[in-house]
Amino acid sequence: MVLDKRAVRGFASRMDWDLTSFFPAVVSAEFRDFREALERQAGALRPRVEALALDPAADVDVWVRLLLDLEDFRARLSHLGAYLSCLTAADTADEAATTEESAFSALRADAETIGEGLVAALRRVSADRLDALLGDKRLEGAEFYVCEAKRLSAHRMDLPREALSAALSVNGTKAWNQLYSRLSGDLTFAVPSADGTVERVPMARRANLLASPDRAVREAAFTGGNEAWAGYESVCERALNAIAGARLTLDRERGVEHFLDNACRGARLRRETLDAMFTAINDAAPALRALGAYRAQLLGEPHVSYRDLAAPAFIEPENEPPLEWDAGCRLVGDAFASAYPALGAFFRESLEARWYDHSPRRNKRPGGFCTTSRFNGESRVYMSYEADLGSVLTLAHEVGHAWHSRLLREVRPFASGYPMTLAESASTFAEMILVEGVLESDAFSADRKLALLDTDLRRAVIFTLELPVRFYFEKRFYEDRRKGFVPARRLRELMVAEQKRSFGDVLGEDGADPLFWASKQHFYADAVMFYNFPYTFGYLLSQSLFARFREEGSSFLGEYERFLAHSGQMNCEDLVRGTLGEAIDEPAFWSRALRPLEELRGRLAAFSTRCAG
Ligand SMILES: [Zn+2]
Known part of the structure:
Protein backbone atom coordinates (compact mmCIF):
# COMPACT_ATOMS: atom_id res chain seq x y z
CA MET A 1 0.00 0.00 0.00
CA VAL A 2 1.38 3.34 -1.05
CA LEU A 3 -0.46 5.25 1.63
CA ASP A 4 1.08 3.37 4.57
CA LYS A 5 3.74 5.92 5.29
CA ARG A 6 1.19 8.68 5.46
CA ALA A 7 -1.11 6.68 7.69
CA VAL A 8 1.71 6.01 10.15
CA ARG A 9 3.05 9.55 10.04
CA GLY A 10 -0.38 11.11 10.20
CA PHE A 11 -1.64 14.23 8.50
CA ALA A 12 -0.77 17.74 9.50
CA SER A 13 -3.71 20.01 10.00
CA ARG A 14 -2.38 23.36 8.84
CA MET A 15 -0.46 24.78 5.91
CA ASP A 16 3.24 25.23 6.59
CA TRP A 17 3.98 28.25 4.48
CA ASP A 18 3.47 31.90 5.23
CA LEU A 19 1.50 33.64 2.49
CA THR A 20 0.78 36.85 4.38
CA SER A 21 3.31 38.86 2.38
CA PHE A 22 0.93 38.26 -0.55
CA PHE A 23 -2.38 38.91 1.22
CA PRO A 24 -3.66 38.53 4.80
CA ALA A 25 -6.33 36.10 3.49
CA VAL A 26 -8.32 35.42 0.34
CA VAL A 27 -11.37 36.81 2.11
CA SER A 28 -9.90 40.21 2.94
CA ALA A 29 -10.31 43.81 1.85
CA GLU A 30 -6.70 43.81 0.62
CA PHE A 31 -7.28 40.88 -1.70
CA ARG A 32 -10.60 42.22 -3.01
CA ASP A 33 -9.16 45.70 -3.63
CA PHE A 34 -6.18 44.23 -5.48
CA ARG A 35 -8.37 42.05 -7.69
CA GLU A 36 -10.83 44.86 -8.43
CA ALA A 37 -8.01 47.24 -9.34
CA LEU A 38 -6.67 44.58 -11.69
CA GLU A 39 -10.07 44.21 -13.34
CA ARG A 40 -10.26 47.97 -13.84
CA GLN A 41 -6.74 47.92 -15.27
CA ALA A 42 -7.74 45.19 -17.77
CA GLY A 43 -10.86 47.14 -18.71
CA ALA A 44 -8.79 50.25 -19.41
CA LEU A 45 -6.00 48.46 -21.30
CA ARG A 46 -8.22 46.75 -23.82
CA PRO A 47 -9.54 49.86 -25.67
CA ARG A 48 -6.06 51.41 -25.59
CA VAL A 49 -4.57 48.38 -27.31
CA GLU A 50 -7.40 48.27 -29.82
CA ALA A 51 -6.93 51.96 -30.59
CA LEU A 52 -3.23 51.35 -31.26
CA ALA A 53 -4.05 48.43 -33.53
CA LEU A 54 -6.16 50.83 -35.58
CA ASP A 55 -3.64 53.65 -35.43
CA PRO A 56 -0.11 52.23 -35.04
CA ALA A 57 1.32 55.59 -36.12
CA ALA A 58 0.34 57.00 -32.72
CA ASP A 59 2.91 58.99 -30.76
CA VAL A 60 5.83 57.01 -29.30
CA ASP A 61 4.82 58.18 -25.84
CA VAL A 62 1.38 56.57 -26.27
CA TRP A 63 3.10 53.30 -27.16
CA VAL A 64 5.56 53.43 -24.28
CA ARG A 65 2.95 54.26 -21.66
CA LEU A 66 0.77 51.42 -22.87
CA LEU A 67 3.65 48.94 -22.71
CA LEU A 68 4.61 50.06 -19.20
CA ASP A 69 1.03 49.70 -17.98
CA LEU A 70 0.79 46.31 -19.63
CA GLU A 71 3.98 45.20 -17.89
CA ASP A 72 2.63 46.33 -14.54
CA PHE A 73 -0.67 44.54 -15.24
CA ARG A 74 1.16 41.30 -16.06
CA ALA A 75 3.26 41.49 -12.90
CA ARG A 76 0.19 42.03 -10.74
CA LEU A 77 -1.61 39.23 -12.52
CA SER A 78 1.25 36.85 -11.68
CA HIS A 79 1.00 37.97 -8.05
CA LEU A 80 -2.68 37.08 -7.86
CA GLY A 81 -2.16 33.87 -9.83
CA ALA A 82 0.72 32.66 -7.65
CA TYR A 83 -1.28 33.31 -4.49
CA LEU A 84 -4.39 31.50 -5.73
CA SER A 85 -2.46 28.53 -7.10
CA CYS A 86 -0.86 28.12 -3.66
CA LEU A 87 -4.21 28.20 -1.88
CA THR A 88 -6.08 25.88 -4.24
CA ALA A 89 -3.26 23.31 -4.32
CA ALA A 90 -2.78 23.26 -0.57
CA ASP A 91 -6.49 22.89 0.15
CA THR A 92 -8.75 21.71 -2.66
CA ALA A 93 -11.74 22.24 -0.38
CA ASP A 94 -11.05 25.98 -0.01
CA GLU A 95 -14.26 27.32 -1.54
CA ALA A 96 -13.34 30.99 -1.36
CA ALA A 97 -10.07 30.38 -3.22
CA THR A 98 -11.76 28.15 -5.81
CA THR A 99 -14.38 30.83 -6.47
CA GLU A 100 -11.68 33.47 -6.83
CA GLU A 101 -9.84 31.21 -9.24
CA SER A 102 -12.65 31.42 -11.77
CA ALA A 103 -12.56 35.23 -11.57
CA PHE A 104 -8.83 34.94 -12.12
CA SER A 105 -9.36 32.77 -15.23
CA ALA A 106 -11.49 35.56 -16.69
CA LEU A 107 -8.69 38.04 -15.98
CA ARG A 108 -6.18 35.77 -17.63
CA ALA A 109 -8.40 35.50 -20.70
CA ASP A 110 -8.51 39.32 -20.75
CA ALA A 111 -4.72 39.38 -20.58
CA GLU A 112 -4.57 37.05 -23.58
CA THR A 113 -6.91 39.27 -25.58
CA ILE A 114 -4.85 42.32 -24.68
CA GLY A 115 -1.65 40.49 -25.67
CA GLU A 116 -3.26 39.52 -28.98
CA GLY A 117 -4.19 43.18 -29.50
CA LEU A 118 -0.61 44.25 -28.87
CA VAL A 119 0.64 41.76 -31.46
CA ALA A 120 -1.94 43.08 -33.93
CA ALA A 121 -0.78 46.65 -33.28
CA LEU A 122 2.87 45.71 -33.70
CA ARG A 123 2.05 43.97 -36.95
CA ARG A 124 1.26 47.30 -38.52
CA VAL A 125 3.83 49.50 -36.80
CA SER A 126 6.42 51.03 -39.13
CA ALA A 127 10.14 50.24 -38.81
CA ASP A 128 10.87 53.87 -37.89
CA ARG A 129 8.29 53.91 -35.13
CA LEU A 130 9.57 50.61 -33.81
CA ASP A 131 13.13 51.95 -33.71
CA ALA A 132 12.00 55.04 -31.84
CA LEU A 133 10.09 52.85 -29.44
CA LEU A 134 13.06 50.59 -28.76
CA GLY A 135 15.27 53.61 -28.25
CA ASP A 136 13.12 54.96 -25.44
CA LYS A 137 14.95 54.71 -22.10
CA ARG A 138 11.80 53.62 -20.27
CA LEU A 139 11.83 50.39 -22.26
CA GLU A 140 15.47 49.54 -21.62
CA GLY A 141 15.73 45.78 -21.19
CA ALA A 142 12.35 45.17 -22.83
CA GLU A 143 13.74 45.18 -26.39
CA PHE A 144 13.69 41.42 -26.78
CA TYR A 145 10.10 41.22 -25.55
CA VAL A 146 8.90 43.88 -28.01
CA CYS A 147 10.88 42.45 -30.95
CA GLU A 148 9.66 38.94 -30.25
CA ALA A 149 6.05 40.16 -30.26
CA LYS A 150 6.76 41.99 -33.51
CA ARG A 151 8.27 38.84 -35.07
CA LEU A 152 5.28 36.81 -33.86
CA SER A 153 2.95 39.31 -35.47
CA ALA A 154 4.24 38.34 -38.91
CA HIS A 155 2.54 34.98 -38.42
CA ARG A 156 -0.85 36.16 -37.20
CA MET A 157 -4.05 36.88 -39.05
CA ASP A 158 -5.76 40.21 -38.55
CA LEU A 159 -7.48 40.81 -35.20
CA PRO A 160 -11.10 39.92 -36.13
CA ARG A 161 -10.01 36.64 -37.72
CA GLU A 162 -7.79 35.76 -34.74
CA ALA A 163 -10.75 36.51 -32.47
CA LEU A 164 -13.03 34.27 -34.53
CA SER A 165 -10.44 31.50 -34.50
CA ALA A 166 -10.12 31.74 -30.70
CA ALA A 167 -13.91 31.61 -30.33
CA LEU A 168 -14.22 28.61 -32.66
CA SER A 169 -11.47 26.72 -30.86
CA VAL A 170 -13.81 26.32 -27.87
CA ASN A 171 -15.93 23.94 -29.94
CA GLY A 172 -13.01 22.76 -32.05
CA THR A 173 -9.52 21.88 -30.85
CA LYS A 174 -10.33 22.55 -27.19
CA ALA A 175 -13.43 20.36 -27.43
CA TRP A 176 -11.43 17.51 -28.98
CA ASN A 177 -8.89 17.84 -26.21
CA GLN A 178 -11.67 17.73 -23.62
CA LEU A 179 -13.21 14.69 -25.24
CA TYR A 180 -9.84 12.96 -25.02
CA SER A 181 -9.40 13.98 -21.35
CA ARG A 182 -12.90 12.78 -20.57
CA LEU A 183 -12.20 9.46 -22.24
CA SER A 184 -8.93 8.92 -20.38
CA GLY A 185 -10.73 9.87 -17.16
CA ASP A 186 -13.45 7.28 -17.79
CA LEU A 187 -11.25 4.39 -18.92
CA THR A 188 -10.39 1.61 -16.49
CA PHE A 189 -8.42 -1.59 -16.82
CA ALA A 190 -7.96 -4.83 -14.89
CA VAL A 191 -5.01 -5.52 -12.59
CA PRO A 192 -4.66 -8.74 -10.57
CA SER A 193 -4.31 -8.04 -6.85
CA ALA A 194 -2.24 -9.95 -4.32
CA ASP A 195 -5.21 -12.03 -3.05
CA GLY A 196 -5.86 -13.48 -6.51
CA THR A 197 -8.86 -11.31 -7.35
CA VAL A 198 -8.92 -8.82 -10.19
CA GLU A 199 -9.25 -5.13 -9.50
CA ARG A 200 -10.35 -2.49 -12.02
CA VAL A 201 -8.29 0.67 -11.74
CA PRO A 202 -8.65 4.06 -13.45
CA MET A 203 -6.28 4.94 -16.30
CA ALA A 204 -4.88 7.78 -14.18
CA ARG A 205 -3.07 5.14 -12.10
CA ARG A 206 -1.39 3.49 -15.06
CA ALA A 207 1.79 5.58 -14.99
CA ASN A 208 2.27 4.76 -11.31
CA LEU A 209 1.75 1.03 -11.89
CA LEU A 210 4.20 1.06 -14.81
CA ALA A 211 6.79 2.35 -12.33
CA SER A 212 6.17 -0.58 -9.99
CA PRO A 213 9.17 -2.75 -9.03
CA ASP A 214 6.85 -5.76 -9.51
CA ARG A 215 7.10 -7.13 -13.03
CA ALA A 216 3.60 -8.68 -12.97
CA VAL A 217 2.03 -5.35 -12.00
CA ARG A 218 3.84 -3.59 -14.85
CA GLU A 219 2.81 -6.25 -17.33
CA ALA A 220 -0.84 -5.96 -16.22
CA ALA A 221 -0.74 -2.16 -16.47
CA PHE A 222 0.88 -2.26 -19.90
CA THR A 223 -1.36 -4.92 -21.44
CA GLY A 224 -4.57 -4.01 -19.61
CA GLY A 225 -4.06 -0.31 -20.32
CA ASN A 226 -3.46 -0.90 -24.01
CA GLU A 227 -6.50 -3.18 -24.30
CA ALA A 228 -8.61 -0.36 -22.89
CA TRP A 229 -7.13 2.17 -25.34
CA ALA A 230 -7.54 -0.23 -28.26
CA GLY A 231 -11.31 -0.22 -27.62
CA TYR A 232 -11.36 3.53 -28.28
CA GLU A 233 -8.71 3.75 -30.96
CA SER A 234 -11.10 5.29 -33.49
CA VAL A 235 -12.02 8.07 -31.05
CA CYS A 236 -8.33 8.88 -30.47
CA GLU A 237 -7.64 8.73 -34.20
CA ARG A 238 -10.42 11.27 -34.88
CA ALA A 239 -9.33 13.59 -32.07
CA LEU A 240 -5.68 13.56 -33.10
CA ASN A 241 -6.49 14.18 -36.76
CA ALA A 242 -8.92 16.98 -35.90
CA ILE A 243 -6.50 18.81 -33.59
CA ALA A 244 -3.63 18.56 -36.07
CA GLY A 245 -5.84 19.39 -39.03
CA ALA A 246 -7.16 22.57 -37.42
CA ARG A 247 -3.62 23.58 -36.54
CA LEU A 248 -2.37 23.10 -40.10
CA THR A 249 -5.29 25.11 -41.49
CA LEU A 250 -4.46 27.96 -39.12
CA ASP A 251 -0.77 27.74 -40.05
CA ARG A 252 -1.71 28.21 -43.67
CA GLU A 253 -3.87 31.25 -42.92
CA ARG A 254 -1.18 32.72 -40.68
CA GLY A 255 1.55 32.28 -43.25
CA VAL A 256 3.52 29.72 -41.25
CA GLU A 257 5.77 27.84 -43.64
CA HIS A 258 6.45 24.68 -41.65
CA PHE A 259 4.70 23.27 -38.57
CA PRO A 321 15.38 5.40 8.55
CA PRO A 322 12.91 8.05 7.33
CA LEU A 323 14.38 11.39 6.30
CA GLU A 324 12.07 13.72 8.20
CA TRP A 325 11.55 17.26 6.88
CA ASP A 326 14.23 18.84 9.07
CA ALA A 327 16.78 16.18 8.15
CA GLY A 328 15.88 16.53 4.46
CA CYS A 329 16.35 20.31 4.65
CA ARG A 330 19.71 19.86 6.38
CA LEU A 331 20.80 17.46 3.66
CA VAL A 332 19.82 19.88 0.87
CA GLY A 333 21.22 22.86 2.78
CA ASP A 334 24.59 21.17 3.41
CA ALA A 335 24.95 19.99 -0.19
CA PHE A 336 24.16 23.48 -1.49
CA ALA A 337 26.31 25.28 1.06
CA SER A 338 29.44 23.31 0.26
CA ALA A 339 29.08 23.26 -3.54
CA TYR A 340 27.32 26.58 -4.14
CA PRO A 341 27.28 28.86 -1.07
CA ALA A 342 25.00 31.53 -2.60
CA LEU A 343 22.36 28.90 -3.31
CA GLY A 344 22.80 27.53 0.21
CA ALA A 345 22.29 30.98 1.72
CA PHE A 346 19.23 31.58 -0.44
CA PHE A 347 17.74 28.26 0.67
CA ARG A 348 18.33 29.09 4.35
CA GLU A 349 16.67 32.49 4.00
CA SER A 350 13.69 31.03 2.17
CA LEU A 351 13.24 28.46 4.94
CA GLU A 352 13.32 31.20 7.55
CA ALA A 353 10.73 33.16 5.56
CA ARG A 354 8.58 29.98 5.42
CA TRP A 355 8.24 29.67 1.64
CA TYR A 356 7.45 25.92 1.80
CA ASP A 357 4.29 23.89 2.12
CA HIS A 358 5.53 20.35 2.60
CA SER A 359 3.46 18.29 5.03
CA PRO A 360 1.14 15.67 3.50
CA ARG A 361 -2.45 16.62 4.29
CA ARG A 362 -5.92 15.65 3.21
CA ASN A 363 -7.30 17.82 0.39
CA LYS A 364 -3.83 18.52 -0.97
CA ARG A 365 -3.33 18.28 -4.69
CA PRO A 366 -0.65 15.76 -5.76
CA GLY A 367 2.67 16.86 -7.27
CA GLY A 368 5.06 19.68 -6.60
CA PHE A 369 5.70 23.14 -8.03
CA CYS A 370 7.41 26.44 -7.49
CA THR A 371 5.47 29.59 -8.24
CA THR A 372 6.70 33.19 -8.29
CA SER A 373 5.12 36.61 -8.12
CA ARG A 374 6.74 39.08 -10.51
CA PHE A 375 5.14 41.78 -8.38
CA ASN A 376 6.91 41.18 -5.05
CA GLY A 377 9.61 38.85 -6.43
CA GLU A 378 8.83 36.12 -3.90
CA SER A 379 8.45 32.41 -4.66
CA ARG A 380 6.64 29.60 -2.88
CA VAL A 381 7.38 25.87 -3.07
CA TYR A 382 4.63 23.29 -2.89
CA MET A 383 5.04 19.54 -2.37
CA SER A 384 3.97 16.58 -0.24
CA TYR A 385 7.14 15.61 1.55
CA GLU A 386 7.21 11.85 2.15
CA ALA A 387 10.42 11.49 4.19
CA ASP A 388 12.30 9.56 1.49
CA LEU A 389 15.16 10.43 -0.84
CA GLY A 390 12.75 11.04 -3.75
CA SER A 391 11.09 13.83 -1.76
CA VAL A 392 14.45 15.38 -0.92
CA LEU A 393 15.26 15.40 -4.65
CA THR A 394 11.94 17.11 -5.38
CA LEU A 395 12.76 19.69 -2.73
CA ALA A 396 16.18 20.44 -4.28
CA HIS A 397 14.54 20.60 -7.72
CA GLU A 398 11.94 23.17 -6.64
CA VAL A 399 14.52 25.25 -4.77
CA GLY A 400 16.44 25.37 -8.06
CA HIS A 401 13.38 26.93 -9.71
CA ALA A 402 13.05 29.45 -6.89
CA TRP A 403 16.74 30.37 -7.29
CA HIS A 404 16.23 30.96 -11.01
CA SER A 405 13.36 33.33 -10.12
CA ARG A 406 15.51 35.01 -7.50
CA LEU A 407 18.16 35.81 -10.13
CA LEU A 408 15.47 37.10 -12.48
CA ARG A 409 14.30 39.52 -9.82
CA GLU A 410 17.14 41.77 -10.96
CA VAL A 411 15.53 42.27 -14.38
CA ARG A 412 12.23 43.90 -15.36
CA PRO A 413 9.13 41.66 -15.74
CA PHE A 414 9.23 41.95 -19.55
CA ALA A 415 12.73 40.42 -19.44
CA SER A 416 11.88 37.59 -17.07
CA GLY A 417 9.79 35.21 -19.17
CA TYR A 418 11.80 32.18 -20.30
CA PRO A 419 10.77 29.37 -22.71
CA MET A 420 10.14 25.75 -21.75
CA THR A 421 13.55 24.80 -23.17
CA LEU A 422 15.27 26.80 -20.39
CA ALA A 423 12.72 26.18 -17.64
CA GLU A 424 14.40 23.14 -16.10
CA SER A 425 18.05 24.23 -16.19
CA ALA A 426 18.24 25.60 -12.66
CA SER A 427 16.07 22.86 -11.14
CA THR A 428 18.07 20.02 -12.69
CA PHE A 429 21.34 21.72 -11.74
CA ALA A 430 20.23 21.95 -8.10
CA GLU A 431 19.17 18.29 -8.16
CA MET A 432 22.58 17.28 -9.49
CA ILE A 433 24.31 19.10 -6.65
CA LEU A 434 22.20 17.17 -4.18
CA VAL A 435 22.89 13.83 -5.87
CA GLU A 436 26.65 14.47 -5.75
CA GLY A 437 26.30 15.42 -2.08
CA VAL A 438 24.45 12.22 -1.22
CA LEU A 439 26.88 10.02 -3.16
CA GLU A 440 29.82 11.51 -1.27
CA SER A 441 28.16 11.31 2.14
CA ASP A 442 28.77 8.43 4.57
CA ALA A 443 25.34 8.87 6.13
CA PHE A 444 23.53 6.85 3.44
ZN1 LIG B 1 10.70 21.54 -12.67
Missing part, protein backbone atom coordinates in the same frame (compact mmCIF):
# COMPACT_ATOMS: atom_id res chain seq x y z
CA LEU A 260 8.03 22.97 -36.78
CA ASP A 261 8.64 26.72 -37.14
CA ASN A 262 5.91 27.42 -34.59
CA ALA A 263 7.31 24.93 -32.11
CA CYS A 264 10.82 26.36 -32.53
CA ARG A 265 9.62 29.95 -32.13
CA GLY A 266 7.91 28.95 -28.87
CA ALA A 267 11.11 27.27 -27.71
CA ARG A 268 13.16 30.30 -28.83
CA LEU A 269 15.53 28.31 -30.98
CA ARG A 270 16.30 27.75 -34.63
CA ARG A 271 15.56 24.59 -36.60
CA GLU A 272 19.32 24.17 -37.19
CA THR A 273 19.84 23.93 -33.43
CA LEU A 274 17.21 21.24 -33.12
CA ASP A 275 18.85 19.36 -35.98
CA ALA A 276 22.26 19.71 -34.33
CA MET A 277 20.93 18.21 -31.09
CA PHE A 278 19.31 15.24 -32.82
CA THR A 279 22.38 14.66 -35.00
CA ALA A 280 24.49 14.32 -31.85
CA ILE A 281 21.95 11.97 -30.26
CA ASN A 282 21.93 9.89 -33.43
CA ASP A 283 25.72 9.72 -33.45
CA ALA A 284 25.70 8.59 -29.83
CA ALA A 285 22.98 5.99 -30.45
CA PRO A 286 25.14 2.88 -29.87
CA ALA A 287 26.30 4.17 -26.47
CA LEU A 288 22.82 5.31 -25.48
CA ARG A 289 21.27 2.02 -26.52
CA ALA A 290 23.90 0.23 -24.46
CA LEU A 291 22.61 2.20 -21.46
CA GLY A 292 19.09 0.97 -22.23
CA ALA A 293 20.34 -2.60 -22.54
CA TYR A 294 22.26 -2.28 -19.27
CA ARG A 295 19.12 -1.15 -17.50
CA ALA A 296 17.17 -4.08 -18.93
CA GLN A 297 19.91 -6.35 -17.61
CA LEU A 298 19.66 -4.77 -14.13
CA LEU A 299 15.93 -5.48 -14.26
CA GLY A 300 16.64 -9.10 -15.18
CA GLU A 301 15.16 -8.70 -18.67
CA PRO A 302 16.78 -9.88 -21.92
CA HIS A 303 15.70 -6.77 -23.90
CA VAL A 304 14.39 -3.27 -23.54
CA SER A 305 10.61 -3.05 -23.38
CA TYR A 306 8.16 -0.17 -23.07
CA ARG A 307 6.73 -2.12 -20.11
CA ASP A 308 9.90 -1.45 -18.13
CA LEU A 309 11.01 2.06 -19.09
CA ALA A 310 9.76 3.53 -15.82
CA ALA A 311 10.63 0.55 -13.63
CA PRO A 312 13.19 1.00 -10.86
CA ALA A 313 16.12 -1.44 -10.93
CA PHE A 314 17.03 -0.56 -7.34
CA ILE A 315 14.61 0.66 -4.74
CA GLU A 316 15.13 2.39 -1.44
CA PRO A 317 14.84 -0.44 1.09
CA GLU A 318 11.78 -0.36 3.37
CA ASN A 319 13.81 -0.40 6.56
CA GLU A 320 15.78 2.78 5.85
CA SER A 445 23.37 3.15 2.75
CA ALA A 446 24.74 1.76 -0.50
CA ASP A 447 21.22 0.71 -1.50
CA ARG A 448 19.95 4.24 -1.20
CA LYS A 449 22.81 5.52 -3.33
CA LEU A 450 22.24 2.85 -5.95
CA ALA A 451 18.55 3.78 -6.11
CA LEU A 452 19.62 7.36 -6.74
CA LEU A 453 22.07 6.46 -9.52
CA ASP A 454 19.44 4.20 -11.06
CA THR A 455 17.08 7.17 -11.27
CA ASP A 456 19.78 9.01 -13.22
CA LEU A 457 20.21 6.09 -15.57
CA ARG A 458 16.47 5.74 -16.12
CA ARG A 459 16.17 9.42 -16.94
CA ALA A 460 19.06 9.27 -19.37
CA VAL A 461 17.26 6.52 -21.32
CA ILE A 462 13.94 8.40 -21.30
CA PHE A 463 15.39 11.76 -22.36
CA THR A 464 17.76 10.56 -25.06
CA LEU A 465 15.97 7.53 -26.51
CA GLU A 466 12.27 7.71 -25.66
CA LEU A 467 11.56 11.43 -26.04
CA PRO A 468 13.13 11.52 -29.51
CA VAL A 469 10.64 8.78 -30.45
CA ARG A 470 7.80 11.14 -29.57
CA PHE A 471 9.39 13.96 -31.53
CA TYR A 472 9.96 11.96 -34.71
CA PHE A 473 6.55 10.31 -34.46
CA GLU A 474 4.84 13.68 -34.19
CA LYS A 475 6.91 15.11 -37.03
CA ARG A 476 6.08 12.23 -39.35
CA PHE A 477 2.43 12.32 -38.31
CA TYR A 478 2.19 16.03 -39.21
CA GLU A 479 3.91 15.39 -42.52
CA ASP A 480 1.30 12.74 -43.31
CA ARG A 481 -1.55 14.85 -41.98
CA ARG A 482 -0.70 17.62 -44.43
CA LYS A 483 -1.69 15.19 -47.18
CA GLY A 484 -4.87 13.94 -45.55
CA PHE A 485 -6.49 11.89 -42.80
CA VAL A 486 -4.10 9.52 -40.99
CA PRO A 487 -5.85 6.27 -39.96
CA ALA A 488 -5.12 4.41 -36.71
CA ARG A 489 -3.36 1.64 -38.60
CA ARG A 490 -0.83 4.14 -39.93
CA LEU A 491 -0.44 5.77 -36.50
CA ARG A 492 0.48 2.40 -35.00
CA GLU A 493 2.89 1.79 -37.84
CA LEU A 494 4.63 5.16 -37.40
CA MET A 495 4.81 4.70 -33.64
CA VAL A 496 6.47 1.29 -33.79
CA ALA A 497 8.80 2.34 -36.61
CA GLU A 498 10.11 5.26 -34.57
CA GLN A 499 10.51 3.15 -31.43
CA LYS A 500 12.55 0.62 -33.39
CA ARG A 501 14.61 3.34 -35.03
CA SER A 502 15.51 4.98 -31.73
CA PHE A 503 16.12 1.90 -29.57
CA GLY A 504 17.53 -0.21 -32.38
CA ASP A 505 18.23 -3.86 -31.76
CA VAL A 506 18.12 -3.56 -27.96
CA LEU A 507 14.32 -3.27 -28.16
CA GLY A 508 12.73 -6.70 -27.66
CA GLU A 509 10.44 -8.41 -30.21
CA ASP A 510 7.34 -7.47 -28.22
CA GLY A 511 8.98 -4.50 -26.50
CA ALA A 512 7.34 -1.76 -28.58
CA ASP A 513 4.17 0.09 -27.61
CA PRO A 514 2.05 0.50 -30.76
CA LEU A 515 -0.64 2.44 -28.88
CA PHE A 516 1.64 5.01 -27.31
CA TRP A 517 0.15 7.63 -29.64
CA ALA A 518 -3.28 6.94 -28.09
CA SER A 519 -2.24 6.81 -24.44
CA LYS A 520 0.09 9.82 -24.37
CA GLN A 521 -1.90 12.90 -23.45
CA HIS A 522 0.74 15.35 -24.73
CA PHE A 523 -0.18 14.60 -28.36
CA TYR A 524 -3.70 15.90 -27.68
CA ALA A 525 -2.74 19.22 -26.08
CA ASP A 526 -4.67 22.01 -27.76
CA ALA A 527 -2.30 24.85 -26.90
CA VAL A 528 1.17 23.40 -27.60
CA MET A 529 2.55 20.96 -30.10
CA PHE A 530 5.85 19.06 -29.88
CA TYR A 531 5.65 18.87 -26.13
CA ASN A 532 8.75 16.65 -26.25
CA PHE A 533 11.99 18.06 -27.65
CA PRO A 534 12.16 20.92 -25.09
CA TYR A 535 12.53 18.23 -22.41
CA THR A 536 15.48 16.62 -24.14
CA PHE A 537 16.98 20.01 -24.90
CA GLY A 538 16.67 21.17 -21.28
CA TYR A 539 17.99 17.90 -19.92
CA LEU A 540 21.10 17.89 -22.12
CA LEU A 541 21.73 21.59 -21.54
CA SER A 542 21.72 20.91 -17.79
CA GLN A 543 24.16 18.04 -18.30
CA SER A 544 26.45 20.42 -20.10
CA LEU A 545 26.11 23.13 -17.43
CA PHE A 546 26.89 20.68 -14.67
CA ALA A 547 29.85 19.21 -16.55
CA ARG A 548 31.30 22.72 -16.78
CA PHE A 549 30.72 23.20 -13.06
CA ARG A 550 32.48 19.92 -12.28
CA GLU A 551 35.44 20.93 -14.42
CA GLU A 552 35.79 24.58 -13.45
CA GLY A 553 34.41 24.56 -9.92
CA SER A 554 33.03 27.69 -8.31
CA SER A 555 34.63 29.96 -10.92
CA PHE A 556 31.90 28.77 -13.31
CA LEU A 557 29.07 30.01 -11.10
CA GLY A 558 29.33 33.61 -12.28
CA GLU A 559 28.70 32.50 -15.87
CA TYR A 560 25.94 30.19 -14.71
CA GLU A 561 24.15 33.02 -12.91
CA ARG A 562 24.49 35.33 -15.90
CA PHE A 563 22.98 32.58 -18.01
CA LEU A 564 19.96 32.26 -15.69
CA ALA A 565 19.51 36.00 -15.23
CA HIS A 566 19.41 36.55 -19.02
CA SER A 567 17.21 33.56 -19.82
CA GLY A 568 14.18 35.80 -20.44
CA GLN A 569 15.69 38.21 -22.93
CA MET A 570 17.48 36.25 -25.66
CA ASN A 571 16.93 33.29 -27.91
CA CYS A 572 18.67 30.10 -26.80
CA GLU A 573 21.56 30.39 -29.27
CA ASP A 574 22.46 33.96 -28.27
CA LEU A 575 22.00 33.21 -24.59
CA VAL A 576 24.36 30.24 -24.52
CA ARG A 577 26.89 31.93 -26.79
CA GLY A 578 26.73 35.21 -24.90
CA THR A 579 26.92 33.86 -21.35
CA LEU A 580 28.67 30.48 -21.67
CA GLY A 581 30.60 31.04 -24.87
CA GLU A 582 29.30 27.89 -26.58
CA ALA A 583 27.57 27.20 -29.90
CA ILE A 584 24.44 25.09 -29.49
CA ASP A 585 23.76 25.11 -33.22
CA GLU A 586 26.73 22.79 -33.67
CA PRO A 587 26.44 19.03 -32.96
CA ALA A 588 29.79 19.15 -31.11
CA PHE A 589 28.15 21.00 -28.22
CA TRP A 590 25.52 18.28 -27.82
CA SER A 591 28.06 15.50 -28.17
CA ARG A 592 29.94 16.97 -25.21
CA ALA A 593 26.65 17.27 -23.29
CA LEU A 594 25.99 13.56 -23.89
CA ARG A 595 29.39 12.45 -22.61
CA PRO A 596 28.52 12.33 -18.88
CA LEU A 597 25.63 9.97 -19.74
CA GLU A 598 27.91 7.57 -21.49
CA GLU A 599 29.89 7.38 -18.26
CA LEU A 600 26.81 6.60 -16.16
CA ARG A 601 26.99 2.88 -16.68
CA GLY A 602 30.57 2.68 -15.49
CA ARG A 603 29.71 4.86 -12.52
CA LEU A 604 26.84 2.66 -11.47
CA ALA A 605 28.78 -0.54 -12.04
CA ALA A 606 31.80 0.72 -10.08
CA PHE A 607 29.51 1.81 -7.34
CA SER A 608 27.69 -1.50 -7.01
CA THR A 609 30.99 -3.42 -6.77
CA ARG A 610 32.29 -0.92 -4.24
CA CYS A 611 29.08 -1.39 -2.24
CA ALA A 612 29.29 -5.15 -2.49
CA GLY A 613 32.91 -5.08 -1.38
